[in-house]
Each structure stands twice: as C-alpha cells, then as structure tokens.
Amino acid sequence: MEQIVEWLTSSKHTVVLTGAGMSTESGLADFRSKSGWWQQIDPRTVATTEALTSNYALFQQFYAARIQALEDVKPHDGHFILANWQRRGLIQHIATQNVDGLHTLAGSDNVDELHGSIRSVRCQKCGQAAEMQHFLAKEACPCGGKLRPNVVLFGENLPQEAWNHTLSHMKAAQLVIVIGTSLEVYPVSQLPHMTNGKTVYINLESGQSHFDLTIEGKAGETLKIIDALLKHDTI
Numbered sequence: 001m002e003q004i005v006e007w008l009t010s011s012k013h014t015v016v017l018t019g020a021g022m023s024t025e026s027g028l029a030d031f032r033s034k035s036g037w038w039q040q041i042d043p044r045t046v047a048t049t050e051a052l053t054s055n056y057a058l059f060q061q062f063y064a065a066r067i068q069a070l071e072d073v074k075p076h077d078g079h080f081i082l083a084n085w086q087r088r089g090l091i092q093h094i095a096t097q098n099v100d101g102l103h104t105l106a107g108s109d110n111v112d113e114l115h116g117s118i119r120s121v122r123c124q125k126c127g128q129a130a131e132m133q134h135f136l137a138k139e140a141c142p143c144g145g146k147l148r149p150n151v152v153l154f155g156e157n158l159p160q161e162a163w164n165h166t167l168s169h170m171k172a173a174q175l176v177i178v179i180g181t182s183l184e185v186y187p188v189s190q191l192p193h194m195t196n197g198k199t200v201y202i203n204l205e206s207g208q209s210h211f212d213l214t215i216e217g218k219a220g221e222t223l224k225i226i227d228a229l230l231k232h233d234t235i
C-alpha cells in the first residue's frame with residue numbers, strides 16, 4: 001500500500017481504468033465472478049447484436065431489468081475518492097468499462113465510457129436518440145426500428161473517440177491503476193499493456209501477473225485505505 005501512495009504522489013500522469021468490480025459495492029452484480037450475470041445467463045443470448053435483431057423480447061427484458069436495478073444505486077466512497085483525487089490533480093484520466101455512470105454521479109469529469117452507457121437509448125435503425133420510458137415500455141422508434149441502450153454489445157465496436165482518448169492517456173501515463181476488472185474482454189484488456197508507466201492491479205480476485213503491483217481487495221475498501229495513507233503522507 002505504501003508503494004502505491006509513493007507512486008501516486010510522484011506520478012505526473014496517472015490513469016485509472018475501472019470495471020464491474022468497481023460497482024459491486026454499490027450493489028450492482030458484476031459479470032464474470034461466481035455471483036456475476038454471466039453465471040446466470042449466457043451473454044450470447046442477451047448482449048449481442050444477434051440477440052438484438054433475432055431475440056428482441058429477451059434482449060429488452062434483460063436491459064430493462066438492469067436499467068431498473070440502477071434506480072436506487074448510488075456511488076460509494078471509492079467513486080468519491082477517485083473524483084476527489086481527480087480534482088486534486090492526483091489522477092489525470094478515468095476510463096471505465098462500466099455503463100452505470102457512477103463515476104460521473106460521484107463528480108468525476110470527462111470519464112471515458114469505453115463500453116457506452118446504459119442510461120440512454122437510441123434507435124438501432126435510424127440512430128435517433130429516444131426516451132428511456134419508450135424503451136422500458138417496449139415501444140419502437142417512430143421509424144419502426146428497435147430501441148436499444150447505448151451500451152457496446154458483443155460484436156460492436158467501441159466508441160472511437162473515447163478509445164483514442166484513453167489510449168493517448170495510457171501512452172503518456174507514468175502510473176496506471178486498474179480497478180475491479182478481470183481484463184477478459186478485448187480490446188480493453190490490452191490497455192494496461194500500452195503504457196510504459198508503473199501498473200497497479202486492484203481486484204477481489206487476483207490472477208494478473210503482468211502488473212508491477214497487485215492488491216487483492218474490494219475496490220472501495222482498498223481506495224479508502226490508500227486515501228487514508230495519502231492524507232497521512234501529505235500532513
């Protein structure tokens with residue numbers, strides 16, 4: 001823990017990359033752990049472009065459930081700590097695989113949502129933005145097209161601008177902190193290899209050997225410990 005505090009205070013360009021494990025302490029299920037979504041349902045049946053086109057009822061049901069589950073979800077201390085570090089200039093960029101918008105709700109700026117956002121919807125056919133209530137009510141776009149959340153489905157490309165922006169930050173980084181992701185999803189899994197800076201991996205389940213430092217623990221709890229050490233350090 002002292003090591004990451006030392007790197008955080010000396011790095012002039014720090015990038016944070018978060019995944020589903022960042023949101024579990026806010027009460028959201030992740031995808032690939034033992035209690036994750038993909039243990040209960042095959043992602044190919046709901047989170048792909050094929051599901052959207054040929055199994056829309058199940059697709060809509062799955063995303064409507066996840067959108068409704070977000071209603072009472074709030075950012076936790078870890079999200080607020082990262083937003084605070086960003087304001088203090090300790091970190092220069094946050095990128096996330098999460099579609100829940102919790103970093104932004106906690107006050108972080110310019111978060112690159114590499115897998116899109118589940119908080120807005122559009123028409124698959126004409127691309128027009130639509131109201132969430134229409135998607136939840138299983139209504140179609142006025143053009144007849146199917147409504148869908150602005151998440152990146154399996155088989156779709158990542159938002160180009162967010163990807164390029166994050167990539168340039170990775171290349172410039174002196175420190176990259178990866179939090180709460182099993183790094184199994186390409187191409188985000190490649191990002192930590194695209195830096196010459198120090199790399200830190202914080203996750204409940206370890207198993208990543210390419211990092212300079214690995215901390216096994218929950219995202220929020222670990223960030224609170226680091227934040228406390230940081231305060232002690234700067235006094």
Ligand SMILES: [Zn+2]
Nearest residue numbers: 123126141143
């Ligand atoms: Zn349309």
